[in-house]
Each structure stands twice: as structure tokens, then as C-alpha cells.
Amino acid sequence: MNDLSPMYIRSSYTIWASHRVQKMGTHLPHRTVRTYRSSNGCWTCRLRRKKCDERHPVCDGCDALDLTCYYGQEKPDWMDGGVRQEEMADLLRRKVKERGHRRFGSHNRAGVTGVTTDPGIVQPQDTRSGSNRVREASCPQALDIISQRRTSCKLLPTYARGNSVFNQPGDPVLMMFYIEHVFPFLFPFYQPPPLQGGRAWVLEMMMTSPVLRQATLCQGSYFFSLSRGVANGGPLWETVLAQTRDAFEVLRGALQVISGADIREHLHGAVRVMSSIMQMQRFEIAVLSLDNCQSHLKAALALFRQLLDSAGAIEPSGRSGFETVMHSLGSPPRGSALYGELPSAEQTAFRFSSTLLIFDDIIASTVLQEEPRLYEHHHSLLEDIRGAAPLADLEGVVGCQNWVLVQIGEIAVLDAWKQRCKSGGTLDMMELVRRATAIKDSLEAHLAQLHANTEANPREDNNRVLEVLTTKSTVSQRPLVTLVWAHAALIYLSVVVSGWQTASTEIRYHVRRVVEVLAEISPSALLRTMAWPLCVAGCLADSEPATQLRDIVENLQPRSMFGTLRKAVEVMENAWRHGGSGDVANRDLAMCFRNHGDLVLLV
Incomplete structure (x- = not known):
């Protein structure tokens, strides 16, 4: 799988979300899965060279981007293989870019509240009508597209409680429950140096990234419900189900946008989505929902490869692709005389999630009797090169x-x-x-x-202060x-x-x-x-x-x-x-x- 296909986006994060929540104890409307036949899709998708789901009267691809969906047996006049076709292709590219900005924060659409002018912030969508349309207002932040200038990112207000990033009053509790209890349980060997920021990146990503926040909140809800001894039913269990639905819906939307754009335009967003997929993969495995491990793994692998492949175009240099992406994810210096230099949250998230992905890929290869998909990168990422520490430290994560x-x-x-x-x-x-x-x-x-x-x-730890602080x-x-x-x-x-x-x-x-x-x-x-x-x-x-x-x-x-x-x-x-x-x-x-x-x- 070389790209994030629309089939994966829908099947894994829309239809499957409904299936998964049914297994957890509720029932959601189920959409019919259709087989993609790109050659018979709408003329708009054909011109954009995108796979089309062939829905009538408007396919989901055009619907998501507010494009005119041209259907019919006969070619439109502009599909002439010449100048007019190229002009239409340029027009569609401009519309996709323009409407992307409108949808994700720089245009105040009717019915949307709490809008900011920051193009790096994802805004809630208005409810769309039509039987074949996803109700994009079903979660507070539909998509997570992060501008490459991540330092300009502001916290998105989500309801009328000042500038809170939380959708529900209990969200701060779930967030801290995840950070203090769930994350250490899932990743007990991950103890990054406190003087390098420790696990602060998890908190920062949850505060600034709707897609990662939803992925972690649903885990917090689930394990919190277990801690309270809650069975399938009751208000707390409904919170678990709601958080899970929101997580899959936000992921679906984020993947849809990233799949339709140059990944270099959404480098930070792609890292956040990859991190979220790995988080949801671990959550699903923890609750023994193993049916979709393959789909999640392929999606994360596709994103990782795209990030590495983009490295040459980002900055041709002597660095490896991984090092180039890490450098590109860096923010202006955040250090001070007191704290020293600290990596950005995206840099740490990318290193952590990449290490998990390499690990999962190796284990999956033993089951599938296949060469690991990332085998070609093992030498550069996992082995000492010229005396330098490996770029991916499996011991520090697993x-x-x-x-x-x-x-x-x-x-x-x-x-x-x-x-x-x-x-x-x-x-x-x-x-x-x-x-x-x-x-x-x-x-x-x-x-x-x-x-x-x-x-x-x-x-031995020679830092006696940290030795005392570490419980x-x-x-x-x-x-x-x-x-x-x-x-x-x-x-x-x-x-x-x-x-x-x-x-x-x-x-x-x-x-x-x-x-x-x-x-x-x-x-x-x-x-x-x-x-x-x-x-x-x-x-x-x-x-x-x-x-x-x-x-x-x-x-x-x-x-x-x-x-x-x-x-x-x-x-x-x-x-x-x-x-x-x-x-x-x-x-x-x-x-x-x-x-x-x-x-x-x-x-």
C-alpha cells in the first residue's frame, strides 16, 4: 500500500468505527461498503486522478471537498485531453486548496461558532444534508490539519467555556488519567530523560491536536470505566462509546485530507495522524479487537514511507530521510538558560511512533511470513552507524x-x-x-x-535529585x-x-x-x-x-x-x-x- 487510499479511510475509520462500537455494546447506523472501481468513477475524480466510490449523485470525494461531481456516460466538454482539460485541472487544484483553508479555520461558515483565523486550526463543520453524506458535525473537531508553522498554533475553543480545549467537563480528568496511568501501563519501559522534557510531549500533543486528543481520550474513557468497575451500560460507558466514535471520526477526516494533498504541506499533521493511528492500534490490541490490525499497520506504514520519501524534496542533503523529517519538524529554539534545548512535541512523537511502528512491523512479519515492510530501513534506523546511537531506540520504548x-x-x-x-x-x-x-x-x-x-x-543513576524524584x-x-x-x-x-x-x-x-x-x-x-x-x-x-x-x-x-x-x-x-x-x-x-x-x- 503506497498511499492512503479512500477505501482504507472509509472502511477503517467510518464503517469499522460503527462495527467496533457495536462490539463494545451499542449500535450505530451502518453504511454499505462498496468496491472501488476508479475507471467508472465521476469525471472530477478521474481528472484529479483520485479513486472514486461512485456514489450518486455526489461521491464522497467531491462531497468532502465541496467540488462539483460530474457524472454521466459522456465526457464533459472540458475533458478534451488538451488545453481545456488542463485548465479545469488547475481550477480544481485551486478550489481544493482554497476550500481546504476555508474548512480548516480561515473562513467563517454559517453555523460555526468559536472560529479563529489561524489556518493551522481545525474548525467544526456544519451539518451536511443527504443520505450519502457523513454528518461531519458529529465530533467537535472534524479534522486535524496542522500548519507547518506549528508555533503559531492556538488552542481551539470547542464550546462556551472560555478558551477550554475540552469538549466535556470530564475531559481534563480523562486526559490526566491517561497521562498518569494509561500511558505508563501501555508503555512501561518508555522513560525519556526528564531533563529532555520527559513525557511532556504527550500533554502538548493532546492539548494542540484534536486527532491525538480524541485517540487518547477514548483510551482514558475505557480504562477509567474499567477502574470504576463499569460494565456495558450506564452514563460512564456511554462516555466510552462517545469518545471512541469521535476518535474514529476525527481520524477518518484527517486521513481524508492528508491523502488528497502533498504530504509536505501537512508534515506536522501527518505525524500527528500517524501517532494517533499507533495509539488506536495499541488501544484496539489492548481490548483484543484484532480484526483490523492489518489495516491500521498498513496505513501507518504508508504515512511513514511518505514522510521519508518527502525528505529529499524538503531538503536535499546528506541526512537520512528520517533525520531530515526530524529536522523539518523542529520548531524555533524553545530552550532557555534554565531548561536548555528541548525537542519539539512533533519530533518526539515522530521518533516514538516510528519506533513502535518498526516494532509492530517486525512482529507482523513473523506472523505473515513476509519480509518486514521497513526492512530496508533497519540498518539506518536500528543499528549504530559510525559510533552514533541508533535513530530508533527499541529498548527505550518496548x-x-x-x-x-x-x-x-x-x-x-x-x-x-x-x-x-x-x-x-x-x-x-x-x-x-x-x-x-x-x-x-x-x-x-x-x-x-x-x-x-x-x-x-x-x-546506576548518578543524578541523586532525579533518583529521589523518581518513584x-x-x-x-x-x-x-x-x-x-x-x-x-x-x-x-x-x-x-x-x-x-x-x-x-x-x-x-x-x-x-x-x-x-x-x-x-x-x-x-x-x-x-x-x-x-x-x-x-x-x-x-x-x-x-x-x-x-x-x-x-x-x-x-x-x-x-x-x-x-x-x-x-x-x-x-x-x-x-x-x-x-x-x-x-x-x-x-x-x-x-x-x-x-x-x-x-x-x-
């Missing part, structure tokens, strides 16, 4: 050092190569073993180094987390090379080590971040370690907070039931995951 996940990506590439060769009848076992040996040697060398560093150099830290657990992932990676490699060998001495050793290290990790809530390695080890475990792994998960309470681990146990139990039956010679880990959906993303 607790596992980069080298393990780099090698898991290499194993996925090897598995994909093996599957292609088997299908073509050209598999060379000597070549398979040669490639696997290089991966195994790298993993074992790093493991030995990790043991040496852990024993000889325990981590708890998961930094000390990261080496253990890396050990779990490394042993699971070696199990994964063994299955790719040798097949399903549960009685193998090597497999049993690595399974036992995973169980032992998991038992050492404290607090036990951190285990929710290790669903994939736990599942990999569990699928090949014999009776005793299998029981231990099941007990580890069962002891985690409340059950609703550890859904991914319970899904992992479900996958493991299915593998145990079929361990001695079927085609064992062709059994692999991807087969275990595929039995439970298109993409069981245990992240």
Missing part, C-alpha cells in the same frame, strides 16, 4: 534492545525466502543453514555480551526483557530451519530459560509487553513449562488488563492440542497465529 529485534527481522526474511523457495521447488538446505548460522552466531554473541554487561556493570523505574528490568526476547528468537530460528521439534534439547533449553526469566521480572504487570516471546516459547513447551506459563498468565489480575497475554495462551493451547496431529513436518509458528485470525499482533 524494553528490548535493538539487536534482538533486528535479528528477528532477519529470521522473518529467512523464513519468507524459505517459503518462496519451497513453493518454487528450489530450496537449498545448505544455503538455509548457512544463512541461519550467521543469525544464530550474532544472537549468541550478543547474549554473551549481555550477560557480561549485566553482571559487571549494574546500572519507580523499569530500567533495571530491560536486560531481563532482552533475554526473554533473545531466547524466543532462537526458538523461532530453530523452527524456521529444523521444523517443529518440541523434543529438541536446544528448544527445551531456550523454553526453560524464557520461563525462568519471566519469573524474575518485577512487577509482573510488565509481562503484558512480552506476549510474543511468551507465546513463541509456550507453543513449543512440553507439559511442565507449559503449565508454568499458563499459571504465570492466570495469576495476572484483573483479566481485562492482560488481554494480549490471554490471547497468547489461547494460541499456545491450540498448538498443544494439535502438537501430535496433522502435518508436523510443515508446522510452524505462523500457522499457529493464522489459526486465530489474519494477523494476531501480540505487541
Whole structure:
């Protein structure tokens, strides 16, 4: 998927939003999904080279941009393949640009209140009539288009309570509940240096970005309702549903606008949308709604690639695409003699979300038996280059050092190569073993180094003030987390090379080590971040370690907070039931995951 297609925008964030909320306990009007056939779309979309949904009398693409929708069997007079056609194309481009400014804040349309003249602020839309039109006023801020001069951004008033950015009186509570409790729960290993701003970027993005604010508020609503012991029903649960509907609607609108423009015009907005998709991906996975993992992942990957591809046009230089985007996202110096230089909120959000995306992409590749979509960027983003720290620090976000996940990506590439060769009848076992040996040697060398560093150099924080201020830290657990992932990676490699060998001495050793290290990790809530390695080890475990792994998960309470681990146990139990039956010679880990959906993303 090379762009953000209209099909993804509608299906994932309009129709699917209705489906998801139905699953959470309510019912929304359901729109019919139609297959796109761009060659039969309206003449306006054809001229703009956009996919058309072929709705009559006005397609959604033209409707969203207030363009005249030309339908009919005969070509309009201006569709002459010459001068008139080019003039019409220019006219449409001007209208799209002009109406984009009008819709997003620089024009006061009738019925809209609280309008600002700042073009970087998204304004609420008036309600549109017509059976085929989305009611764009269903959420307070329909779209999130951020001007590239982010320092001019003002907070958007949303209702008659002064200049509040909150839509409901309870929103400040949910916002702080998310920052103080939900975010640390979802990302326990993410502890950015306090003197570099810590997690302040999350608050800033929530305050200035409607799309990210809605994505986080719906999560705050959900976990707050769990904390209050609220079941499906009642006013608080209605708030959960409302926040979720708003989040999907805002995302749908933001994606629609970004997909119809040069991404360089909306660089900050694109980063905010990508961050929001990753947030909603984590939320969906946390509540075990796994049906749309693939769609979310593809959309985030498309945005990330577009951002990197735009780098050369933004600023031709010797920087990598990632570094160029980071530089372009920077704001005028925000530092002072007291605070020093601080990165912009968008810079930190882009680095954080990109790291999550790389991680998700690698894990997805192990399930799909495909090369990671971002494999070509692994060297530049995940490895030390000329002694410099990696641009993406997986350990700082998910607790596992980069080298393990780099090698898991290499194993996925090897598995994909093996599957292609088997299908073509050209598999060379000597070549398979040669490639696997290089991966195994790298993993074992790093493991030995990790043991040496852990024993000889325990981590110490020399800043005594910060040591006192920090009430708890998961930094000390990261080496253990890396050990779990490394042993699971070696199990994964063994299955790719040798097949399903549960009685193998090597497999049993690595399974036992995973169980032992998991038992050492404290607090036990951190285990929710290790669903994939736990599942990999569990699928090949014999009776005793299998029981231990099941007990580890069962002891985690409340059950609703550890859904991914319970899904992992479900996958493991299915593998145990079929361990001695079927085609064992062709059994692999991807087969275990595929039995439970298109993409069981245990992240």
C-alpha cells in the first residue's frame, strides 16, 4: 500500500468505527461498503486522478471537498485531453486548496461558532444534508490539519467555556488519567530523560491536536470505566462509546485530507495522524479487537514511507530521510538558560511512533511470513552507524534492545525466502543453514555480551535529585526483557530451519530459560509487553513449562488488563492440542497465529 487510499479511510475509520462500537455494546447506523472501481468513477475524480466510490449523485470525494461531481456516460466538454482539460485541472487544484483553508479555520461558515483565523486550526463543520453524506458535525473537531508553522498554533475553543480545549467537563480528568496511568501501563519501559522534557510531549500533543486528543481520550474513557468497575451500560460507558466514535471520526477526516494533498504541506499533521493511528492500534490490541490490525499497520506504514520519501524534496542533503523529517519538524529554539534545548512535541512523537511502528512491523512479519515492510530501513534506523546511537531506540520504548529485534527481522526474511523457495521447488538446505548460522552466531554473541554487561556493570543513576524524584523505574528490568526476547528468537530460528521439534534439547533449553526469566521480572504487570516471546516459547513447551506459563498468565489480575497475554495462551493451547496431529513436518509458528485470525499482533 503506497498511499492512503479512500477505501482504507472509509472502511477503517467510518464503517469499522460503527462495527467496533457495536462490539463494545451499542449500535450505530451502518453504511454499505462498496468496491472501488476508479475507471467508472465521476469525471472530477478521474481528472484529479483520485479513486472514486461512485456514489450518486455526489461521491464522497467531491462531497468532502465541496467540488462539483460530474457524472454521466459522456465526457464533459472540458475533458478534451488538451488545453481545456488542463485548465479545469488547475481550477480544481485551486478550489481544493482554497476550500481546504476555508474548512480548516480561515473562513467563517454559517453555523460555526468559536472560529479563529489561524489556518493551522481545525474548525467544526456544519451539518451536511443527504443520505450519502457523513454528518461531519458529529465530533467537535472534524479534522486535524496542522500548519507547518506549528508555533503559531492556538488552542481551539470547542464550546462556551472560555478558551477550554475540552469538549466535556470530564475531559481534563480523562486526559490526566491517561497521562498518569494509561500511558505508563501501555508503555512501561518508555522513560525519556526528564531533563529532555520527559513525557511532556504527550500533554502538548493532546492539548494542540484534536486527532491525538480524541485517540487518547477514548483510551482514558475505557480504562477509567474499567477502574470504576463499569460494565456495558450506564452514563460512564456511554462516555466510552462517545469518545471512541469521535476518535474514529476525527481520524477518518484527517486521513481524508492528508491523502488528497502533498504530504509536505501537512508534515506536522501527518505525524500527528500517524501517532494517533499507533495509539488506536495499541488501544484496539489492548481490548483484543484484532480484526483490523492489518489495516491500521498498513496505513501507518504508508504515512511513514511518505514522510521519508518527502525528505529529499524538503531538503536535499546528506541526512537520512528520517533525520531530515526530524529536522523539518523542529520548531524555533524553545530552550532557555534554565531548561536548555528541548525537542519539539512533533519530533518526539515522530521518533516514538516510528519506533513502535518498526516494532509492530517486525512482529507482523513473523506472523505473515513476509519480509518486514521497513526492512530496508533497519540498518539506518536500528543499528549504530559510525559510533552514533541508533535513530530508533527499541529498548527505550518496548524494553528490548535493538539487536534482538533486528535479528528477528532477519529470521522473518529467512523464513519468507524459505517459503518462496519451497513453493518454487528450489530450496537449498545448505544455503538455509548457512544463512541461519550467521543469525544464530550474532544472537549468541550478543547474549554473551549481555550477560557480561549485566553482571559487571549494574546500572546506576548518578543524578541523586532525579533518583529521589523518581518513584519507580523499569530500567533495571530491560536486560531481563532482552533475554526473554533473545531466547524466543532462537526458538523461532530453530523452527524456521529444523521444523517443529518440541523434543529438541536446544528448544527445551531456550523454553526453560524464557520461563525462568519471566519469573524474575518485577512487577509482573510488565509481562503484558512480552506476549510474543511468551507465546513463541509456550507453543513449543512440553507439559511442565507449559503449565508454568499458563499459571504465570492466570495469576495476572484483573483479566481485562492482560488481554494480549490471554490471547497468547489461547494460541499456545491450540498448538498443544494439535502438537501430535496433522502435518508436523510443515508446522510452524505462523500457522499457529493464522489459526486465530489474519494477523494476531501480540505487541
